[in-house]
Amino acid sequence: EARVEVDTLAPGVPLLYVPSLTNDSTPEIGGTAEAGSKVEVKIGSIELDPVVVSPDGGYSITPSTALADGTYLISAVATDEAGNTSVASSALSMVIDTVAPVAPTLEGSKLGKESKPTLRGTAEAGSRVTIYKGEPVKDNILGQVPANKEGRYVFVPGVGFADGAHLIRVTATDAAGNVSEASGLFSMRVDTAPPAVPVLTVESPTNESRPEIKVVAEAGSVVTVFSGGSPLSGEATEEKEGVFSFVPETAFADGFYVLKAVATDEAGNEGGSSVEARVEVDTLAPGVPLLYV
Numbered sequence: 001e002a003r004v005e006v007d008t009l010a011p012g013v014p015l016l017y018v019p020s021l022t023n024d025s026t027p028e029i030g031g032t033a034e035a036g037s038k039v040e041v042k043i044g045s046i047e048l049d050p051v052v053v054s055p056d057g058g059y060s061i062t063p064s065t066a067l068a069d070g071t072y073l074i075s076a077v078a079t080d081e082a083g084n085t086s087v088a089s090s091a092l093s094m095v096i097d098t099v100a101p102v103a104p105t106l107e108g109s110k111l112g113k114e115s116k117p118t119l120r121g122t123a124e125a126g127s128r129v130t131i132y133k134g135e136p137v138k139d140n141i142l143g144q145v146p147a148n149k150e151g152r153y154v155f156v157p158g159v160g161f162a163d164g165a166h167l168i169r170v171t172a173t174d175a176a177g178n179v180s181e182a183s184g185l186f187s188m189r190v191d192t193a194p195p196a197v198p199v200l201t202v203e204s205p206t207n208e209s210r211p212e213i214k215v216v217a218e219a220g221s222v223v224t225v226f227s228g229g230s231p232l233s234g235e236a237t238e239e240k241e242g243v244f245s246f247v248p249e250t251a252f253a254d255g256f257y258v259l260k261a262v263a264t265d266e267a268g269n270e271g272g273s274s275v276e277a278r279v280e281v282d283t284l285a286p287g288v289p290l291l292y293v
Contacts, residue, residue, distance in 0.1 A: 004227065010084040011037050014076045018094045023069050025098055025175040030060035033086075034079040040079070043094075046073045053078070071095050097176035097231075101127050104153075104172045108184045112269040113192055115160030121183070123147040123172040131155050132169045136182040161190045191267035195221050198274045200261040205280035209251035215244040215274070217263035224262050226273075227252075252281045 014033035029048075033039050035057050038050040043063065051061045073091040104123035123129045127147045132140040147153040166188055172180040195218035202213045207267045215223050215236060223236035236246040246261075261274045 005082075008082075008084065011078045011080045011086045013087050013089050014039050014078045016041075016076045016092055018074045018092050020093065021095045021176050023096070023098050023099065023178045025066075025069075025096055026063050026065075027094070027096070028060055028062050028197045029074060030058065031076060031089075032057045033076075034080055037078040037080045037086075039076050040076065041076045043067065043074055049149060050079075062142065064219075067096050067193075069096050069098055072245065074283060095176070098178065100178040101172040101174050101180040103127055103181040103183050104147075104170050106168060106170050106183045108168075108186060108188055111191065111267050113191045113269045115190055115192055116157050117161070117188065117190065119155045119157075119168065119170075119186075121153060121170065122151050123153055123170075124174055124180075125149050125151040127172040127174045127180075129153045129155070130171050130173065131157075132171075132182075134167055134169070136169050136171050139243060142168075163190050163192055165189045189267075191265065191269065194269040195263045195265045195271040197272045198261045198263045198273040200224065200225070200259060200277050201276055202279045204278060205282050207281075207283050209253075210248050211252070211279060211281065211283060211285050213246040213248075213259065213261075215246060215261045215263075216242055217244060217261065218242065218265055218271070221263040221265045221271075224264070226260050226262070227257050254281050254283055256280050 011034035016031040018029050019027050025094050029041055033053045035053055035055050040050045041058050041061055046059055051059050053059045061195055072094045074094055075091045076089045078086040091133050101124035105121040107121050108119040109117055125147055128144055129147055130144045131142040133142055142157050145153050145155045168186045169182045171182050181237045198215050198217035200210055200215050213225055217223050219242040225232045225246050233249040234246060236244040239245050257279050259277050264270045
């Protein structure tokens with residue numbers, strides 16, 4: 001006896017799964033179809049060799065030749081063991097992009113008192129910017145932020161930097177997963193410590209209406225001298241490392257004054273006030289002495 005199976009029913013339309021955007025030039029294409037049937041996938045005008053659907057109904061295929069960057073329409077048909085061919089699946093769009101973004105830029109304050117300084121720069125619009133401390137490796141990631149449609153990004157670290165010098169780099173990853181070259185190293189220094197309290201000295205009494213005031217403070221800092229709580233106009237000059245000379249621009253009237261100084265370091269940290277110093281300004285000559293002979 002010979003048995004024959006007659007099957008004139010076409011298999012169902014195969015389901016098709018493709019990456020909508022990928023940086024893989026030989027992407028895996030998969031889906032489901034009638035078990036045992038053969039699925040033929042068409043990528044644009046390229047027809048891939050048929051693949052047999054597994055017993056669980058799944059199939060996958062990878063192009064043997066790399067595809068050029070661009071947009072492709074993908075469709076599939078299934079042919080069962082009796083030779084019946086299904087209707088073609090709806091075409092799905094796939095974009096291949098293997099071009100990495102250009103290296104992003106990185107800007108920020110090279111010296112600051114904020115432990116969580118704001119970093120910003122430019123990168124490919126819509127890309128994901130990854131910020132690293134040091135070399136661009138996974139263990140050095142500080143965080144990630146998106147670049148907006150104008151290609152700008154802003155990053156504020158969640159954990160503050162310790163005081164000291166830090167080297168920062170960034171990379172950009174586009175929507176297809178291509179990673180740019182790293183930016184150049186950005187060097188910055190964090191200083192959250194206020195300068196030491198300065199020491200103010202002035203000669204008293206004095207017949208100078210604009211007396212020289214000496215201040216010892218942190219080298220490189222900006223020294224402000226106050227009288228009675230108000231800052232005096234004038235600029236303190238650092239004569240040698242940590243030693244400042246200040247001469248008020250406006251002359252004092254004769255009388256008593258209470259002076260103090262405050263130092264602000266290069267990072268912008270303001271220290272405490274010096275101990276107050278009292279100065280007596282007396283520019284009046286004494287009267288003519290009387291003489292008895």
